[in-house]
Amino acid sequence: MNNTFKMLLGAGFAVAVAFYANSIIGQASHGGFLVLAAVFGAYMAMNIGANDVANNVGPAVGSGALTIGGAIIIASIFEASGALIAGGDVVGTIKKGIIDPSAFGNDPMVFVYAMSAALLAAALWLNLATWLKAPVSTTHSIVGGVLGGGIAAGGFAIVSWGTMGKIAASWVISPVLGGVIAAIFLYVIKSQILYKEDKLAAAKKIVPILVALMAAAFITYLTLKGLKKVWPVIVDTLSFLPQTKKPTLFIALLFGLIGASITFVIVKPRIAQKVMGMEATRESINLLFTIPLIFAAALLSFAHGANDVANAVGPLAAVYDALTTHGVSTKAAIPLWVMVVGGVGISIGLALFGPRLIKTVGSEITELDQMRAFSIMMAAAITVVIASQLGLPVSSTHIAVGAIFGVGFLREWLDSKNMGAKQEKLRVEVGKQNRLKDALSQLKTDEDYKRQIDLMESLKIQKKKVKSLKRSLRENYVKRGMVKKIVAAWVITVPVAAVLSAIIFFVLKGFAV
Numbered sequence: 001m002n003n004t005f006k007m008l009l010g011a012g013f014a015v016a017v018a019f020y021a022n023s024i025i026g027q028a029s030h031g032g033f034l035v036l037a038a039v040f041g042a043y044m045a046m047n048i049g050a051n052d053v054a055n056n057v058g059p060a061v062g063s064g065a066l067t068i069g070g071a072i073i074i075a076s077i078f079e080a081s082g083a084l085i086a087g088g089d090v091v092g093t094i095k096k097g098i099i100d101p102s103a104f105g106n107d108p109m110v111f112v113y114a115m116s117a118a119l120l121a122a123a124l125w126l127n128l129a130t131w132l133k134a135p136v137s138t139t140h141s142i143v144g145g146v147l148g149g150g151i152a153a154g155g156f157a158i159v160s161w162g163t164m165g166k167i168a169a170s171w172v173i174s175p176v177l178g179g180v181i182a183a184i185f186l187y188v189i190k191s192q193i194l195y196k197e198d199k200l201a202a203a204k205k206i207v208p209i210l211v212a213l214m215a216a217a218f219i220t221y222l223t224l225k226g227l228k229k230v231w232p233v234i235v236d237t238l239s240f241l242p243q244t245k246k247p248t249l250f251i252a253l254l255f256g257l258i259g260a261s262i263t264f265v266i267v268k269p270r271i272a273q274k275v276m277g278m279e280a281t282r283e284s285i286n287l288l289f290t291i292p293l294i295f296a297a298a299l300l301s302f303a304h305g306a307n308d309v310a311n312a313v314g315p316l317a318a319v320y321d322a323l324t325t326h327g328v329s330t331k332a333a334i335p336l337w338v339m340v341v342g343g344v345g346i347s348i349g350l351a352l353f354g355p356r357l358i359k360t361v362g363s364e365i366t367e368l369d370q371m372r373a374f375s376i377m378m379a380a381a382i383t384v385v386i387a388s389q390l391g392l393p394v395s396s397t398h399i400a401v402g403a404i405f406g407v408g409f410l411r412e413w414l415d416s417k418n419m420g421a422k423q424e425k426l427r428v429e430v431g432k433q434n435r436l437k438d439a440l441s442q443l444k445t446d447e448d449y450k451r452q453i454d455l456m457e458s459l460k461i462q463k464k465k466v467k468s469l470k471r472s473l474r475e476n477y478v479k480r481g482m483v484k485k486i487v488a489a490w491v492i493t494v495p496v497a498a499v500l501s502a503i504i505f506f507v508l509k510g511f512a513v
Contacts, residue, residue, distance in 0.1 A: 006352040006353065009348070009352060010043075010046055010348065010349070010352055010353075013042055013046070013344075013345065013348050014039045014042040014043055014046075015039075017038045017039060017041070017042040017341050017345075018035050018038055018039050018042075020038070020337060021034050021035045021037075021038035021039075022034075022035045024337070025323070029323075030109060030112070030323060031323065033109075033112050033113075033116065033319065033323065034319060034320060034323050036116060037112070037115065037116045037119060037315070037316050037319040037320075038316060038341065040116055040119035040120045040123060040316070041119055041313060041315070041316035041338070041341055041342070041345070042341055042345050043119075043120070043123045044119050044120075044122055044123040044126070044142075044345075045309075045313070045341060045342045045343075045344075045345025045346050045348075045349060046345050046346070046348055046349030046352070046353070047122075047123045047126035047127050047130065047349055047353075048126065048138050048308065048309075048345075048346050048349060049079070049345065049346040049347060049348060049349025049350035049351075049353070049354060050126070050127075050130045050349040050350065050352070050353035050354050050356070050357065051126050051129055051130045051135060051136065051138065051357055052126075052135075052137075052138045052304070052308060052396075053075050053079060053301065053304065053346065053349075053350045053354060054135060054354055054357035054358045054360070054361045054362075055135060055300075055361055055380075055396060055397050055400035055401065056075060056297055056300040056301045056304055056380075056400075057071035057072075057074070057075045057297045057300075057301065057358060058357070058358045058359075058360070058361025058362040058400075059293075059361065059362060059368055059372075059373035059376045059377060059400075059404065060293045060294065060296070060297045060362075060373055060377075061358050061359075061362040061363075062359075062361065062362025062363040062367075062368040062373065063286075063293065063362070063368045063369050063370045063372065063373035064369070064370070065289070065290045065293040065294060065297075065370055065373065066293070066294060066297060068355050068358055068359075071297060071358060072350055072351050072354060072355070072358075074294070074297055074298050074301065075297065075298075075301040075347075075350055075354075076347035076350055076351055077301075077347075078298045078299075078301035078302040078305065079301045079302070079304060079305035079309075079343065079346045079347055079350065080305060080343040080344060080346070080347050081302060081305065081343075082301065082302040082303060082304065082305025082306035082307075082309070082343075083305040083306065083309040083339055083342055083343030083346070084305075084339060084340070084343050085230070085306070098143060098146060098147055098150070098159065098160050098163050098164060098167075099146060099147065099150030099151075099154070099158050099159055099160065100150075100154070100160070101328055101330055102154075102158070104153055104154065104328050105154075106327065106328055107328075108322040108323070108325075108326055108327055108328055109322075110153050110509075111318070111322050111328045112319050112322050112323060113149070113153070113505050113508045113509050114146070114149030114150060114153050114501075114505055115146075115149065115315040115316075115318045115319050115322075116315070116319060116504075116508055117145065117148070117149040117152070117501045117502070117504035117505040117508060118142060118145030118146045118148070118149045118315050118497075118501050119142075119145065119315045119316065120145075120500075120501075120504050121141075121144070121145040121148060121149075121497050121498075121500035121501035121504055122138070122141035122142045122144065122145040122497050124500055125141050125144070125493065125496050125497045125500060126138065126141055129489055129493075130353060130356060130357055132485070132489065133356060133357065133360045133364070133485075134360075134485055134486050134489035135357055135360065135361055135397050135400075135401055135486065136397060136486075136489050136490060136493050137395035137396075137397045137398060137490065137493060138308055138397065139308065139395055140167065140170075140395060140490075140493045140494050141493055141494075142314070142315070142497075143167060143494060143497075144493060144494035144495065144496065144497025144498040144501065145315075145497045145498070145500070145501040146315070147164070147494065147497075147498045147501070148497065148498030148499060148500065148501030148502040148505070149501045149502065149504075149505045151498070151502060152501070152502040152505040152506060153505065164494075167494070168494075170394050170395055170398065171398065171490050171491065173394055174383070174387075174394040174395045174397075174398030174399045174402060175398045175399065175401060175402025175405060176402060177379075177383045177386070177387065177394070177399065177402070178379045178380065178383045178398070178399035178400065178401075178402035178403035178406065179379075179403055179405050179406025179407075179409070180406060181378070181379040181382055181383055181403070181406075182375045182376050182378070182379035182402075182403035182404075182406040182407050183375075183406040183407060183409070183410040185210075185374070185375035185378050185379065186371065186372055186375040186406075186407050186410055186411075187410060188206075188210075189206075189210070189371050189374075189375065190371075190414070192206045193206050193207075193285060194282060194285070198280075199280045199281075199285060200275050200278060200280050203271070203275055203285050203288060204271060204272050204275045207267075207271050207285075207288050207289075208264055208267045208268040208271050209264070210374070211263060211264075211267045211271075211292050212260040212261070212263045212264035212267065213260065213378070214263075214292055214296065214374070214377070214378055214381075215256070215259045215260045215262075215263035216256035216257060216260035217256065217378060217381040217382050217385070218256075218295075218296065218299045218300075218381050219252075219255050219256040219258075219259035219260075220252045220253055220255065220256035220381075220385050221252075221299075221303060221382075221384055221385050222299060222302065222303055223247045223251065223252035223255050224247055224249070224252045224385060224388060225303050225306065225307050225384065225388070227247055228246045228247070228306075231244075231245070231246050231247055232245070249389055252385075271288060274287075274288065275288075282369075285371075286369050286370040286371055287370070288370075289370035289371055289374045290370055292374060293370060293373055293374055293377060296374075296377035296381075297377075299381075300377065300380060300381070304396065305343060305346065308396070309339065309342040309343060309346065310334075310342075313334060313338045313339060313341060313342035314334075316338050316341065316342075317332045317333070317334045317335070317338050318332050320332070320335065320338060321333065360482075361400070361401065361404065364479065364482060365401070365404050365408065365478060365479060365482050365483070365486075366405075366407060366408030366411070366477055366478045366479070367408075367477070368404075368407070372407045372411075375403070375407055376400065376403040376404055376407060379399065379400075379402075379403035379406070380396065380399055380400050380403060383399045383403075384396065384399065398490065401486060405478055405483065408477045408478035409477070409478055411477040412477040412478060415477070429462065429465050429466050430466055432462055433459065433462045433463060433465075433466055436455060436458055436459040436462055437459065439455055440452065440455045440456065440459060
């Protein structure tokens, strides 16, 4: 499918959304701005699918557990399901409380301009980041957009700089937490399975425990982050549960423990059966993690759809609320059609433009296999749970990419411990190369021609050996160029989105006048 056709399909979705928005707003005053915001919302949703969703499925694809086509199908289904089943009924119109609502002077149209500008600015930045193969935070993009629109509307004084400071801190907190947790899990796998003399016996014992831990992590994560909308229905049905408005950490951990126990009982005999006919190789043991990775990709996609779809539809819901109530609200109900725009738009964007970032996350930062991808997925779930309970502002994108960095740097560190042996081997091989050169230089007569050819061929082979050893000594398991590009993109996300949003705000305001 060529790029022109993809863009036409994306444009077709945006046009369909525009027609629907126009049909429901009718002859309302300034109704054209809902149509415009709906198009921006559709564009934003597709860009979230193209950029953000890659973090959920990229490691599974890079490890070979899923094909790109399979990943797109699974993620599309579960992203849309998460948005429609467990997405919120109400969304904060001013993301993360970064600006004071009074900045808009109770003028709903100024608010509409700011939210529309935020949507378009965030979408444009995500589009550019995807083209640059840089996975960036969707949340930070929309935060930057709202920040820029708010400043354009009411000046710098209306910004909550303390909140912005926390968001800036997440640039460090998210990737470091994700990286450390992923590295710990990978080290456990290596030390408890791969470095053991009887790898199969170790795998038989450890893999069921790791899979049960994954089940616990994901069930806890989904309970906290994916069941908020349907929790009142659950507690009404299961009256023995605490009658709370949303799941508590204790209940989430309890669900996780129950799920882990059931998973362990189911998985243990199956792993034992698989291990019986396996070879004691890394490749064989890797296969034990394939099915857990597929489940992890599906569950991460569901949780992402339930939570991050608000990044696409929040400002659109805010515009709809402002135009229909003629006021500025800090919270707005999300109509079903708006949630559908978000869920379907994310799936379309993933299917059309997602493979570019899936490849980047899966294979262009560091080389992944199933064990490494498993560690990354575990880190993604556990870090979100820990951070949300500590009140730390983290980005799912930064966590996932930080986990990939952590896995790569751990591999590099473990390999560096063998550096002395490698250097000694290089010294020996360079000595052989020099002796071959000396022998070749001493052959001067025509009678030595055949010997000369033999020596030249041996020297050629030896040079390749030396070159390969030198390259392995210089090798970095994490591509430094990608690290620099991604970190730079993270740092400039908020300011770039803010500047774009401010410019778009003034254009929209001028156009309306």
